[in-house]
Amino acid sequence: xxxxxxxxxxxITGASSxxxxxxxxxxxxxxxNLIISARxxxxxxxxxxxxxxxxxxxxxxxxxxxxxxxxxxxKAAEAFFGGVDILFNNGGISQRDKVIHTSMExxxxxxxxxxxxxxxxxxxxxxGMVKRKFGHHVTVTSAVGIISTPLRSGYSASKHAVxxxxxALRSEHFxxxxxxxxxxxxxxxxxxxxxxxxxxxxxxxxxxxxxAAGLTVDQLVHKMLKKVAAQKEESYIGGFKEVxxxxxxxxxxxxxxxxxxxxxxx
Numbered sequence: 001x002x003x004x005x006x007x008x009x010x011x012i013t014g015a016s017s018x019x020x021x022x023x024x025x026x027x028x029x030x031x032x033n034l035i036i037s038a039r040x041x042x043x044x045x046x047x048x049x050x051x052x053x054x055x056x057x058x059x060x061x062x063x064x065x066x067x068x069x070x071x072x073x074x075k076a077a078e079a080f081f082g083g084v085d086i087l088f089n090n091g092g093i094s095q096r097d098k099v100i101h102t103s104m105e106x107x108x109x110x111x112x113x114x115x116x117x118x119x120x121x122x123x124x125x126x127x128g129m130v131k132r133k134f135g136h137h138v139t140v141t142s143a144v145g146i147i148s149t150p151l152r153s154g155y156s157a158s159k160h161a162v163x164x165x166x167x168a169l170r171s172e173h174f175x176x177x178x179x180x181x182x183x184x185x186x187x188x189x190x191x192x193x194x195x196x197x198x199x200x201x202x203x204x205x206x207x208x209x210x211x212a213a214g215l216t217v218d219q220l221v222h223k224m225l226k227k228v229a230a231q232k233e234e235s236y237i238g239g240f241k242e243v244x245x246x247x248x249x250x251x252x253x254x255x256x257x258x259x260x261x262x263x264x265x266x
Contacts, residue, residue, distance in 0.1 A: 002030045004229035009081040011035040013064065013121065014091030016043035018190035019140060019224075022217035023088055026225060028052045033081040037062045037073075038091060064091050064117025065109065074124035083132060084125045086228075089118045089139040094196040095155040096208075101199035107154040110197065114158035119165050126173070133177040138228050139166055140183045143242045147249045147256070149265045155196075170233065181228050184246070186238020187214025210265060214239065 005027055012027075014020035016038035024036055028051035036044050041061040048057045058080045062073045078084055092114045095102070122137050129135025144152055145159035163182060170180035193208040220237055227235040236243045248256045 001226050001229045002026075005030045005032050005086070005225075007032060008085040009033045009035070009083055010086045010088065011037065011060075011077050011084045011121075011125070012088040012090060013037045013062070013118075014140075015047060016040050018192065019185075019188065019217055019220060020088070020090045021047050022221040023090065023225075024048075024051055024057070025218075026221050028054075028057065032056070034058070035060050035077045035080055035084070037077070039063050064113045064121075067112065067116055067120060070117065070120040071124050074121060078125070078128055083128045085129075085132075085134060086136040086138060087122060087125055089121060089137065091117070092140075092158075093155075094152070094192050095198075096151050096193065096196040096204045097199035098151060099153045102154060103199060103201065106197050106199060106201050107157075109201070110154040111158050111161070114155070115161045115165075118162060122166070122169065126169075126178070129178055130173065130176045135173075135177065136179040136181065136228070136231070137166060137169065138181045138183065140185065140224075143184050143186050143236065143238060143246055145182070145184055146246050147260070149260055149263055151265055179231050181232055182234045183224050183227065184234065184236045184238075185215070185220055185224075186236075186242025187211050188220050188238075189214050189216055208265075 010027060010032055012020050012023050015024055015036035024047050027034060034057045036047060037060045038044055044059045048054050048059055060077055093110060095110055139162060141159045141162050144156040145163050148156040166180045166182055187210050189212055193211045194205055196204045198204055223237045236246055
């Protein structure tokens with residue numbers, strides 16, 4: 001499985017914790033070059049130093065909400081090893097509040113990070129990938145990229161938007177050797193619910209019960225890397241209820257609409 005990643009230049013966003021840190025932990029065992037990005041430089045340095053082959057890991061702090069900086073950040077990422085072969089779009093923020101209580105500023109903030117920041121990096125690495133006739137965009141979305149649950153209106157909307165963008169990118173650049181894999185996790189035991197935004201922009205600062213009962217990061221990353229190596233276009237990874245919810249939404253939308261009102265989503 002990991003052979004696919006050998007001798008590749010791999011850029012991972014959201015690498016300072018959670019799924020991103022798990023990706024670094026697994027991929028650092030492979031002979032490849034890693035560029036790790038997130039806002040907190042000190043945490044990126046910690047991740048680098050705690051993993052194997054630290055000499056082949058470069059730290060590149062960035063803020064996905066800072067759109068004007070992202071083209072220069074991409075050029076810096078490409079300069080480390082002579083290009084980016086695989087981009088793991090993993091950085092993002094979540095939400096835990098009702099539509100009526102969520103300000104438009106928070107809705108825009110979520111879209112800026114999860115959608116505009118994500119697609120910007122993929123757009124900026126794309127010319128180099130097309131020139132080399134190889135590139136793989138791996139984007140961690142969510143089960144709510146297909147289904148929507150209460151308290152996640154902006155988060156779900158941003159993930160739906162990501163799906164639309166990357167489905168188009170895949171079809172437009174198939175002949176250029178560009179691959180796109182969308183990973184849709186269910187609940188994963190990370191800090192995402194701690195950092196999730198309330199309607200006024202403050203953080204929730206607690207771990208959801210559903211999150212705590214989810215997959216471990218290592219369980220998700222192991223499954224995820226298998227799907228990426230197999231060049232799957234889209235993969236649902238989670239518990240039985242989350243995955244079945246996706247299929248129920250697709251084939252029995254009216255029944256799903258009733259059930260989702262009763263779901264324990266925190």
